[in-house]
Amino acid sequence: MVLSDTSTGKPKNKQAGNRNPRESFSRQSMKPGLEARIAATRILAAVIDRKTSLDGMLDPEHGNPAFLPLNDADRGLVKAILQSALRHLPRIDAIIGQLLDNPLPEGARSLHHLLVVAAAQMLYLDVPDHSAVDLAVEQAGGDPRSRRFAKLVNAILRRIGREKSALLASVEDLPCMPEWFMQRLTDVYGEEHALAIAASQLEPPTIDLTVKSDAIGWAERLGGQIMPSGSIRLDRFRGSIPSLEGFDEGAWWVQDAAAALPAQLFGDLSGKRVADLCAAPGGKTAQLVMAGGNVLAVEQSKSRLKRLEGNLARLALSAEIRCVNLLAMDAAESFDAILLDAPCSSTGTTRRHPDVLWTKDLSDITKLASVQEGLLRHALTLLKPGGRLVFSNCSIDPTEGEDVVSRVLADDAGLQLVPIDPADWPGLEMAITPKGEFRTTPAMLPDLGGLDGFYAAVIAKT
Numbered sequence: 001m002v003l004s005d006t007s008t009g010k011p012k013n014k015q016a017g018n019r020n021p022r023e024s025f026s027r028q029s030m031k032p033g034l035e036a037r038i039a040a041t042r043i044l045a046a047v048i049d050r051k052t053s054l055d056g057m058l059d060p061e062h063g064n065p066a067f068l069p070l071n072d073a074d075r076g077l078v079k080a081i082l083q084s085a086l087r088h089l090p091r092i093d094a095i096i097g098q099l100l101d102n103p104l105p106e107g108a109r110s111l112h113h114l115l116v117v118a119a120a121q122m123l124y125l126d127v128p129d130h131s132a133v134d135l136a137v138e139q140a141g142g143d144p145r146s147r148r149f150a151k152l153v154n155a156i157l158r159r160i161g162r163e164k165s166a167l168l169a170s171v172e173d174l175p176c177m178p179e180w181f182m183q184r185l186t187d188v189y190g191e192e193h194a195l196a197i198a199a200s201q202l203e204p205p206t207i208d209l210t211v212k213s214d215a216i217g218w219a220e221r222l223g224g225q226i227m228p229s230g231s232i233r234l235d236r237f238r239g240s241i242p243s244l245e246g247f248d249e250g251a252w253w254v255q256d257a258a259a260a261l262p263a264q265l266f267g268d269l270s271g272k273r274v275a276d277l278c279a280a281p282g283g284k285t286a287q288l289v290m291a292g293g294n295v296l297a298v299e300q301s302k303s304r305l306k307r308l309e310g311n312l313a314r315l316a317l318s319a320e321i322r323c324v325n326l327l328a329m330d331a332a333e334s335f336d337a338i339l340l341d342a343p344c345s346s347t348g349t350t351r352r353h354p355d356v357l358w359t360k361d362l363s364d365i366t367k368l369a370s371v372q373e374g375l376l377r378h379a380l381t382l383l384k385p386g387g388r389l390v391f392s393n394c395s396i397d398p399t400e401g402e403d404v405v406s407r408v409l410a411d412d413a414g415l416q417l418v419p420i421d422p423a424d425w426p427g428l429e430m431a432i433t434p435k436g437e438f439r440t441t442p443a444m445l446p447d448l449g450g451l452d453g454f455y456a457a458v459i460a461k462t
């Protein structure tokens with residue numbers, strides 16, 4: 001049995017996953033929920049087959065063409081389906097595999113994605129089984145690539161409905177990460193820690209806020225708890241952030257507790273000239289301004305810089321802003337303190353962005369490490385003697401953290417690592433390496449709801 005599937009071909013324009021003209025649905029005649037399911041299936045295909053990141057495709061104005069016509073409720077449903085499907089993909093695949101007599105044909109990508117979307121709804125979301133099955137069968141019937149498998153779709157999904165508990169139990173020990181990533185985590189952190197990271201990834205993330213001041217007061221008002229980073233955690237908050245007290249007046253901003261650490265490593269910045277070299281969307285810029293710095297925020301992406309400007313305006317904080325590639329900055333311009341929060345694989349943020357695991361691989365990690373090394377070497381030329389630079393990123397792989405810093409330090413005797421003192425960070429001692437760098441992972445502080453994976457090191461120039 002051979003299926004052809006052109007959906008794995010390159011998209012015709014920059015927006016991945018355009019409506020396939022061969023699908024025979026018209027919007028008006030669709031059952032409620034079907035359009036959302038079709039959108040979720042297309043976007044899932046773009047993530048898995050074309051390595052397209054989810055954030056851009058779910059952008060309310062510039063997102064995937066299948067996403068844009070949906071109403072708010074359907075958009076919410078699509079997001080929930082995709083988060084669940086990507087978070088649990090290896091388990092869903094294993095369950096579907098158990099129910100098939102023969103593996104799905106190599107080319108049957110659209111059939112695979114359709115089954116994954118329906119199974120995610122049935123196994124991990126509160127969608128009634130009969131409605132998930134009916135819509136999946138209708139979806140299969142309306143797509144010439146899957147039409148002849150409509151009976152198979154019906155049979156598999158009905159069995160998932162009937163045998164849900166046993167099927168879920170049969171996969172509960174399977175880590176929900178791609179094999180290459182699980183292997184890499186095991187090599188770096190050991191099996192136990194790697195399994196704990198994989199398990200933490202199954203939990204929806206918490207929302208953390210960084211406050212301008214009065215953390216105790218805001219924690220009480222918002223019903224949150226104060227984290228060892230000083231952040232306020234709103235555990236399992238699911239509402240609308242802008243509706244929270246303090247948003248309009250700019251009293252706080254959303255920032256994971258681990259992401260709040262690097263900018264704090266400078267201490268008081270009063271009177272100092274500070275550069276935030278990879279600044280957007282600006283969470284760390286805001287911290288540097290609040291620490292008293294005279295801050296220049298540098299960012300090469302115009303659209304991301306707009307977000308930074310909007311964020312600083314809401315917070316009523318001011319910084320000098322420059323849209324430039326930091327590699328073009330001249331060493332004649334020097335700074336007392338520099339934060340380089342470098343672009344990275346984002347593998348520390350898989351609780352929030354489960355697509356990262358399916359859009360990145362080891363070669364991306366190696367490439368990004370080399371970009372980071374170039375950025376770090378250049379950033380250090382902009383640092384005054386006696387100044388400090390904090391290098392950070394949200395990768396969980398030491399290739400993009402510890403290894404970059406140790407190579408750069410080994411080449412220049414005028415640079416030293418300033419060890420972070422565990423005594424200064426009660427509650428986060430486990431996140432400080434023997435050399436004195438921050439290395440958080442999502443498996444840390446499990447009783448408080450975990451942390452993003454982050455790396456940060458302080459470098460001094462003599």
Ligand SMILES: C[S@@+](CC[C@H](N)C(=O)[O-])C[C@H]1O[C@@H](n2cnc3c(N)ncnc32)[C@H](O)[C@@H]1O
Nearest residue numbers: 278279280281282283284299300301325326341
């Ligand atoms: C990890 S994000 C920074 C997050 C930010 N520090 C925060 O806390 O909100 C990395 C940013 O660096 C920017 N970037 C990447 N390469 C750059 C370069 N060569 N020059 C300037 N900005 C760059 C990216 O556009 C991206 O916005």
